[in-house]
Amino acid sequence: LGMHEGAASITATALVVTLITFTTIIFGELVPKRIGQLFPETTARWVAPPMRWVATVTKPFVALLALCTQAVLKALRIDDSSARAVTEEEISASLAEGVDAGLIEAHEQQMVHNVFHLDDRPLTSLMVPRGDIEWLEAGMNVAEAIDYVVGRGRHGAHSWYPVCKENLDDVVGIISVSQLLQLGTGSSVVIGEHVVPAVFVPETLSGLEMLEELRTKTGRLMLVVDEYGVVQGLMTPRDLLEAITGELKPGAHLDAWATPLPDGGWLLDGLMPINEMKARLQIKELPDEDKGRYNTVAGLVLSVSGHLPKQGERIESDDWVFVVTALDGRRIDKITAFPLVRPSPEPVITRLKSLDDIN
Structure with a gap:
């Protein structure tokens, strides 16, 4: 090419290095990695035996390199004993990659996301509010209570009910529907005499702390109170489950969160x-x-x-x-x-003046 011998040698070396680097990256890393992502199980079956043999042969050299690395870090007074913690953002990014690859369902990603944020959610965002609480009057007899549960509940029957005197500010206890049925339908049996003690929790608890309360205590229904001791709502295991999984199938179409x-x-x-x-x-x-x-x-x-x-x-x-x-x-x-449908902006038409108009 008419080039000087030194310049030709440098040019040839640069071209060879560039070609080798390009070929190595394409065929040595990107293509095998892509094949592994597309066919993970098949690739693992083919690669596992030789990799096991290579790992066995190179084990002494790997141990020697690790020992030398530890010695250098110790000389530099760098402590690597504590393992690097995996952050929530990294887990979320991995889940998003799994959804994109089709390995994880979108609803599974959403449930993991909800679990991460359960500790950030106050009980006021999870509980049944005071205005929607169904409760029974302590002076009711069993027949009246069963009649209310079956026929007059606004949102259908529940399995547990708070029992109060006149209003929610005077809670006597809680009672289950199964216990009402066991008491019979005698008019002389007053339900206020057969309640179990109610469990009260402060509204300052988080969702994760409430989960621990439900796990350690026997109550299937817990009343949420504010700093003044006033009942603000109630919590059940179903409410916490819906905070993780999303809305469970409602009993009536009109009770659905979103239609x-x-x-x-x-x-x-x-x-x-x-x-x-x-x-x-x-x-x-x-x-x-x-x-x-x-x-x-x-x-x-x-x-x-x-x-x-x-x-x-x-x-x-x-x-x-x-x-x-x-x-x-x-x-x-x-x-x-x-x-919200926003109107598209009208195109701006620019009229070009002719030379006659300019003159």
Whole structure:
């Protein structure tokens, strides 16, 4: 090529090194790694025997290198005895990769995510609120209590009920439906005399601490109280399970947290947890969410609007429109959510002036 001998040697060396490096990266790392990802079990069966033999042969050399490395680190006064902890973000990233690869289901990833955040969720975001608690009057006889459970419960029968005198501020205990049936239907048997002691927990507990309470105590129903001792809600194992798995199949269609609508919207229950709503509507971030001002969809509407909304009032948040559909007194009962359709900007037409117009 008419090049000087030294320049030709340097050029040839550079080309050879570049070609070898490129070939090594493609055929020695990227292609085998991709094949291993596509066919993991088949690749493992083929690679395992030779790798076991190589590991056995090179074991003394590996041990020598590890010993030398430890000696150098010790001389540099670097402590590597404590293993590097795996962070929650790394686990989440691994789960996301597993979902993309088809090895992990999306609902499994969501459940692990919910478990990680269980310790960050207060009981107020998990419990059945005070206004929705079904309770029995302590002065009822068994027949009246069974009649209430079967026919007059607003949300259907439950397995356990708080027993109170006049209101929830005077809880006598709790009683199960099976115990009511065992007592018979005699009119002289008063249920207040056959209750078991109620278990009270403070509302300051987290979801993970509540899980430990349910695991160590025998109560199947626990009443949540505030700092003044006033009952604010109740917790059951089902409530904690739904915090991890999402909503379990409701007993009635109207009791569902979220019902899809034909027009692409959703009919949401006002008490639907905010995390569940974000997962259903695929919303990444909500206003003031990090400040912990609300735990439910109704709380979101109140926080954004800044006042108690009326029926038919609408708010906009994160490309969604929320319309208050039904009120239960002052409580927001049902909310309709549908995607916000923004009008596309009109194209700007620039007219070029002719030379005659310019002149």
